[in-house]
Amino acid sequence: MSAAKNINITLKIWRQKDSKAKGQLETYKLDNVSTASSFLEMLDQLNEQLVSERKEPIAFDHDCREGICGMCSLYINGRAHGPDTGITTCQLHMRMFKDGDTIYVEPWRSRAFPVIKDLVVDRSAFDRIQQAGGFVSVNTSGRTMDANAIPIPKTDADKSFEAAACIGCGACVATCKNGSAMLFVGAKVSQYALLPQGKVEATQRVLNMVRQMDEEGFGNCTNTGACEIECPKGISLENIARMNREYLKASMK
Amino acid sequence: MAKSALLKSSIAKKYWMALTGLFLCLFLAGHLAGNLQLIFSDAKHFNDYALFMTTNPAVKILSYLTYVSILFHAIDGIMLTIQNKAARPVGYAKTDGSSSSLASRNMAVLGTIILVFIVTHMVNFWAKMHFDKNMPLVVKEMNNGMMAQKLAVGTKDSPNPMFNVDEKGSISDKILNDIKTQSQGQYDLYKKDVVTIVNKKDGEVIFIGQKDLHKITVAFFKDAKTGLLATILYVLAMGALAFHLWHGFQSAFQSLGINNKFTPAIKGFGKLFAIVVPILFAIIPIIIHFKK
Numbered sequence: 060m061s062a063a064k065n066i067n068i069t070l071k072i073w074r075q076k077d078s079k080a081k082g083q084l085e086t087y088k089l090d091n092v093s094t095a096s097s098f099l100e101m102l103d104q105l106n107e108q109l110v111s112e113r114k115e116p117i118a119f120d121h122d123c124r125e126g127i128c129g130m131c132s133l134y135i136n137g138r139a140h141g142p143d144t145g146i147t148t149c150q151l152h153m154r155m156f157k158d159g160d161t162i163y164v165e166p167w168r169s170r171a172f173p174v175i176k177d178l179v180v181d182r183s184a185f186d187r188i189q190q191a192g193g194f195v196s197v198n199t200s201g202r203t204m205d206a207n208a209i210p211i212p213k214t215d216a217d218k219s220f221e222a223a224a225c226i227g228c229g230a231c232v233a234t235c236k237n238g239s240a241m242l243f244v245g246a247k248v249s250q251y252a253l254l255p256q257g258k259v260e261a262t263q264r265v266l267n268m269v270r271q272m273d274e275e276g277f278g279n280c281t282n283t284g285a286c287e288i289e290c291p292k293g294i295s296l297e298n299i300a301r302m303n304r305e306y307l308k309a310s311m312k
Numbered sequence: 313m314a315k316s317a318l319l320k321s322s323i324a325k326k327y328w329m330a331l332t333g334l335f336l337c338l339f340l341a342g343h344l345a346g347n348l349q350l351i352f353s354d355a356k357h358f359n360d361y362a363l364f365m366t367t368n369p370a371v372k373i374l375s376y377l378t379y380v381s382i383l384f385h386a387i388d389g390i391m392l393t394i395q396n397k398a399a400r401p402v403g404y405a406k407t408d409g410s411s412s413s414l415a416s417r418n419m420a421v422l423g424t425i426i427l428v429f430i431v432t433h434m435v436n437f438w439a440k441m442h443f444d445k446n447m448p449l450v451v452k453e454m455n456n457g458m459m460a461q462k463l464a465v466g467t468k469d470s471p472n473p474m475f476n477v478d479e480k481g482s483i484s485d486k487i488l489n490d491i492k493t494q495s496q497g498q499y500d501l502y503k504k505d506v507v508t509i510v511n512k513k514d515g516e517v518i519f520i521g522q523k524d525l526h527k528i529t530v531a532f533f534k535d536a537k538t539g540l541l542a543t544i545l546y547v548l549a550m551g552a553l554a555f556h557l558w559h560g561f562q563s564a565f566q567s568l569g570i571n572n573k574f575t576p577a578i579k580g581f582g583k584l585f586a587i588v589v590p591i592l593f594a595i596i597p598i599i600i601h602f603k604k
């Protein structure tokens with residue numbers, strides 16, 4: 060790996076005072092950015108510069124900064140979570156950029172994810188979808204059963220686990236030309252549909268979650284496949300197909 | 313609740329898109345087989361086929377299914393597209409586009425081009441076949457009797473035929489009407505999908521004529537003024553169809569929840585279908601236009 064060096068970049072960042080303000084792209088110059096720093100560290104550096112200039116720092120979401128919480132959410136140079144694959148924005152490094160680059164940074168764009176301020180969007184629509192059916196009503200605390208008491212085929216367990224890897228970041232919605240949440244909901248439905256514990260509420264779960272998804276104003280999936288490519292957790296389109304099957308089964312009942 | 317979900321939800325709309333889309337793929341295959349007779353068969357066979365397609369009851373049912381599918385697919389597709397646009401009221405200043413195919417992002421534009429094509433195509437051929445009073449006719453069957461000879465064919469042996477057919481057997485509608493008047497009511501003329509001339513005295517069918525779709529199709533693409541333009545537009549529309557199918561064929565299976573070990577084969581077949589079918593459609597007007 061080549062040694063870290065410092066680069067100078069130009070940033071075009073979406074600034075929006077609050078959810079009602081119109082908002083616009085602002086241009087910032089930032090010098091001496093180490094290619095060893097992460098993208099969010101670069102934004103921290105920019106914010107320090109803004110504060111020293113007595114300007115309002117840029118608001119952006121982040122929490123764990125290690126790719127597990129799903130809070131970070133930036134649309135960088137036309138791609139959700141930026142120009143690398145299989146990562147969240149907090150895992151993006153400045154070594155992906157060159158000296159003199161202009162970098163666009165925008166919030167997730169979706170009717171269901173309104174901008175709160177600058178680059179921060181309200182993703183509570185995902186919470187409401189989850190609350191509509193993304194759970195099992197089996198008591199899992201207290202008298203816990205032995206993990207192997209219910210045999211589950213290895214392939215099902217693996218697929219369920221893969222689906223459960225979704226961190227709810229919303230990159231799928233952000234990147235989809237239709238602002239569709241099908242990959243997220245597909246993952247959440249699949250995670251339970253594949254396991255015996257999830258079968259009890261399977262019918263109501265898929266109907267309710269899809270109804271909530273539609274009510275939130277997400278678009279309809281046209282199978283472009285962009286979500287699968289931009290998803291930091293590699294959630295597969297198979298999960299959408301599985302949800303479509305589950306939905307058909309549930310609607311027939 | 314479950315039942316209404318099958319009509320209104322986003323996923324249900326996709327089932328209908330997929331089912332109508334796949335049905336239309338079947339229709340394309342059938343339609344193509346018919347059209348290919350324009351270049352691989354003769355006028356007689358093509359016209360017989362055209363007559364069969366307008367009269368056979370089973371085909372009738374299929375054709376109504378096709379009309380409904382096109383309407384439903386187009387309306388549903390446009391509604392979905394409007395909703396999808398509304399789902400992102402503020403767009404991005406910069407988009408990359410590398411994560412999805414061009415065809416998959418432009419299904420509505422491609423579909424609209426196809427819809428415009430289908431409408432003009434139906435005006436040019438389907439409506440003429442069904443409603444045009446001046447549709448040229450051609451001999452389908454002729455009674456061997458002398459009268460039929462005399463009636464139908466102007467040869468050296470019968471210098472005064474009651475009407476003439478050209479070397480391909482086409483008869484103008486006007487001539488047919490003349491027969492009715494000139495024969496002073498001796499013959500009756502029935503016209504629906506075929507033209508039948510019956511001797512009033514003994515009820516003998518003397519002549520059956522059918523609509524000459526082959527002639528107007530060839531004339532349409534060979535037209536000195538507009539034939540080349542028509543050919544070019546036809547080929548362009550087939551280009552749009554190819555892109556629509558390139559994404560659409562496999563997409564329909566995913567919409568129906570079919571994503572399994574057969575998916576690579578479905579994708580492969582879809583791409584083959586998306587290339588071969590539009591190309592075969594497109595070579596027909598090209599050959600007609602440039603031949604001789």
Ligand code: HEM
Nearest residue numbers: 281330333336337386389419420423424427560563564567
């Ligand atoms: C012979 C003609 C046509 C064929 C064979 C055809 C086939 C298909 C197929 C197989 C799909 C994929 C369905 C899915 O993803 O579930 C599709 C999608 C689509 N078609 Fe067509 N189509 C035709 C004509 C049209 C027309 C006339 C329109 C009019 C606007 C149209 C608009 C669309 C749209 C917007 C989609 C994407 C919808 C979505 O994925 O949500 N198509 N088509």
Ligand code: SF4
Nearest residue numbers: 225226228229231290
């Ligand atoms: S499916 Fe992937 S992109 Fe979508 S919310 Fe889950 S982790 Fe993020």
Ligand code: FES
Nearest residue numbers: 122124129131149
């Ligand atoms: S900050 Fe937690 S995933 Fe990026």
